[in-house]
Amino acid sequence: MPLAAPELDDLTIAQDAVDPARPWQTVVWDDPVNLMSYVTYVFREYFGFPRERAEQLMLAVHHEGHAVVAEGAREQMELHARAMHEYGLWATVREAPR
Template sequence: MSVITATPDVLPVEDLGLLQETAVPYVLIVWNDPVNLMSYVSYVFRSHFGFSAAKADTLMMEVHQQGRSVVSTGSREKIEADVTAMHTYGLWATLQRADAS
């Protein structure tokens, strides 16, 4: 009688950092600028993200009054695409890790 032992799939130590990196979400930050009208910023949020008028206006007011607003959260790839979209609309936007201070 032979005994078969299964070994669990184990990630090498060097791959653990990559796994942790991809598990942390990123945020899209839209910054206030002296160029775009508040109504346009709200329009962009409704058009691109599908937000309701109330949510888009709330986020737009954060941008206007606080200088910035976290508008979207997700994987790095998704947020990079959102940053590119915001730039296409003419808005100032950046991304950062959600756990960054």
């Protein structure tokens, strides 16, 4: 006798689905290793931020413990996080808040 597949209600399926249009974020976290000047350099070098914006983000990392440095498609945010790791910074990817 074949086993029947469990039924899933539409609400469960809708809650588990990922909205591809929803933005994701790359978050850089504070660490005890990297100098503030180096973090500013990375933000300018990799993202092309002007000095003022790079310093604002670096200060957020330093004082608040983290900063959102980019927002967009998940795949792109994962590439940014990987690049931050290659520079020696701690970074993660998360869904942008609604």
